[in-house]
Amino acid sequence: MTTFYFVTQDSDCIWDDGEGCDLPDLMSAIAQAKNILAEMAADGIPQKHGERLVVEIAGSDKLPIVRLALLMEISYPAIQEEGGDHSQ
Template sequence: MTKVFFTTTDKDGVIVGDTGYDYPDLIAAIAQAKATLAEMASDNIPLQAGDVLSVSIENVRRDTVATMRLVFQIEFPTSAV
């Protein structure tokens, strides 16, 4: 079992999770982080270019072992400018 903590970041700031969760391995924890990130995006997609949603996975020493990010970008073709 692997105990991990999740830290989330959105336009409102950073939330450092204080509850540890047990997963069979890091891949299972990443699957949960991906689901959490998708839920965050469905609740509140970033509004400005460059805004980021992220979920970081930390081990029991609170070292970050993986981070998932969604970045909102606006691109204009050069012919539209």
């Protein structure tokens, strides 16, 4: 078992639970991070273009290993065809 740490971030704050989670391997940690990200999205998805929900996985040394993000991208294909990028 390896200890992994999860740090979450949304448009308002960054939260580090400070408590590690013992998991068999990195793939298990990624699966856990996906579940955390899904729970965050259930509480509310990003509202503005470029906003994101992030879960960062750190190893037992607390150095980041993997980052998963859910990004809000709003585009206007009809306007872009007329010229210019009008993303919000």
